[in-house]
Amino acid sequence: MLAPGCEALERMRSDEAAWADAEHQPTLRARLLWAIQYDWRSEDLPLLRHLLQWETQDARRAWKVGGSPEHGRAIHLLALGRKAEDVWQLFEALTVLTAWPVPHVATWTGFDHYLAAAGTDAVLAEVRGSDRPERDEILRRIRTDDYWRNELEPSLWVGPGITYPADPEPELGEPQEGIRRALVVGDIPLARMMLDEWMTGRVEDTYTLHVLIDVYTDLGDQRAAADAAWRRAALPDPGTQVFWAYCEVAKREHAAGDGEAAWRALQVARAALEKSPDWRESTPGQVLAAETFVLAAALNPADPLARVVLTGADVLARQLSYIGSSVRTEAMRGADKLGDERMRQRYEMRAPEQGRRPVGKARPIVGTRRRWWRRP
Secondary structure, eight states, rough: OHHHHHHHHHHHHGGGGGGGTTTTHHHHHHHHHHHHHHHHHHGGHHHHHHHHHHHHHHHHTOOTTOOOOHHHHHHHHTTTTTGGGGGGHHHHHHHHTTTSSSSTTTTOTTTTGGGGTHHHHHHHHHHHTOOOHHHHHHHHHHHOOOOHHSSSGGGGGTTOOOOOOSHHHHTTSSSSHHHHHHTTTTTTHHHHHHHHHHHHOOOOOHHHHHHEEEEEEEEHHHHHHHHHHHHHHTTTTHHHHHHHHHHHHHHHHHTTHHHHHHHHHHHHHHHEEEESSTTGGSSHHHHHHHHHHHHHHHHSSTSSHHHHHHHHHHHHHSSSSOOOOHHHHHHHHHHHHHHHHHHHHHHSSSOGGGGGGOOOOOBTTTTTOOOOOOOE
């Protein structure tokens, strides 16, 4: 799997004109980044800047939450060069990598160390001497305490659970990573062979089934992913884990095209949720209502089940202490799909701001039955 990337890297190391081949070929860029990771050289920094530029552009166009694994890999490999002048490109790439579709949400935690990869003093000198528009935001993110001033180890630059080892064995030994790379290059038979080898002699515990769900989904085998999700949900698991396990089942059955099975899973999830005394005020309640409306919208309007699911979602939403923006949006979409104009107008008139949980003083929700918030 690594040989084609190593060959392409040698070609690009000797001929800069060949870099253009990778601009519109994500698979080639991925192979190159894998090869550079296991044979990192400072002379590859110009090539890494070029690859990161295109990874960032593709991530921005696709609006990928968290970018792609190769996008993060390119950021890490460029940061290894410890060049202060790279702070601008790293900041641009990290802004895309950590962006979410919701404008006010960002997850920089664990990634902002990349900005000071060249050393705090060197980066501050580079940024302070510039009048670029992103200057103030970068300065705000770079701290000057002793922890930051010390040269951080590369392993501390990345978020929790993310590593980029120089030796391929630990990384490719993980089934998800090896299979993911096989899928990136389009080798489906190899991916299935690696999965079969990994499963040989393994017990289907929570971790194994979690991997199976993800891998089957990546393989496009939604039926197998749904079956694995049912087996995972059947394992003994305490508390709210039961709720999330059956939400996962519903999601996979929805993807597999079995609306009845998805509806059954959502009902089990609701039964698990209602065991919590404060479920009406909880985030899982919002998630369940939104997912139920999503399922209703996905079903054929001529199918009687669609009306059953939509009604069930509406009943659930009415029991919640507030209606969040996601529930409101999905409710309007579901009502539109099934032609329930009255329901659509009811959710449209109810602004999500009315349902935000207040801080401090308790108050009733405007526009609903008299139901009081619990004090924080």
